[in-house]
Amino acid sequence: MEAERLSSAVIDSCQVFPDNNVWNARIDSLPLSTNSTDYVNSIGSMAGLHPDFGSGLIGIPFTTVPGTQPLVPVTFVEFPAESDPGPYPIPPDAPIEGGGDRHVLVVDRDNCKLYELFHADPQNNGTSWQAGSGAIFDLGSNLLRPEGWTSADAAGLPILPGLVRFDEVATGAINHALRFTAPQTQRAFLWPARHFTSHSTDSALPPMGVRFRLKACFDISGFSATNQVILTALKRYGMFLADNGDPWFLSGVPDERWDNEDLHNLQTGVHGSNFEAVDESSLMQDPNSGEV
Secondary structure, three states, rough: OOOOOOOOOOOEEEOOOOOOOHOOOOOOOEEEEHHHHHHHHHHHOOOOOOEEEOOOOOOOOEEOOOOOOEOEEEEEOOOOHHHHOEEEOOOOOOOOOOOOOEEEEOOOOOOOEEEEEEEEEEOOOOOOEEEOEEEEEEOOOOOOOOOOOOOOOOOOOOOOHEEOOOOHHOOOOOOOOOEEEOOOOOOOOOOOOOOOOOOOOOOOOEOOOOOOOOOOOOOOOOOOOHHHHHHHHHHHOEEEEEEEEOOEEEEEEEOOOOHHHHHHHHHHHHHHHHEEEOOOOHOOOOEEEEEE
């Protein structure tokens, strides 16, 4: 089927993947997954949608650098065979996500490349880095990672394209899919994901890469303008299951302009039962490409 296309995300002068990339495809008219009810129940039908971002240090930060940013070596200690080798253009003061995952996300704004690290630790005052895994994405390409490879994320997907960013919300629209976590997942992945991190073959558990959307009938009129932008995106573009974690934790970028109390209204007002899993297999042109 032909997906409706609008202007996709832009960071500095870089478009985040082509217009015909699966991240930028609307899914509000796609059929339901046959396992939608089981997936929702396994994650938690009564659990609230939890914005895992806000003001302060809540969320996954990123930074941009020029094409002249010095390259530094990165040593990968957990998934070296599935990591893109360095060097990476990581500044010594690159922001690191708090908590256990310690993600580092860097956009080369001149060459439109995205560099992402998992379990990142600066070495020698930031002149080199150690990480669990790492991935490099050409933001102008639809090419996926090799099948079976992780990235800086469990599903083998890029992280930055799925984050809620304040600047984007302020424009009045998010025109791409988002990213979330679930406590238990299946030993399987669906396109465009490339990797799983589970030993369970229980078909009631969601596989990595399955995409959920907010039900069209869910009334968002009582929410703030900011939250309506987020909820509209969840109706139109949905969110990919990208990692194991707490139920319905929606990822975003920390920003002092967020109103944490207002964001909390999403957790109290939106629940798992308001979501449904979709079957987006009809969008796939090539299993190794994100083109729709």
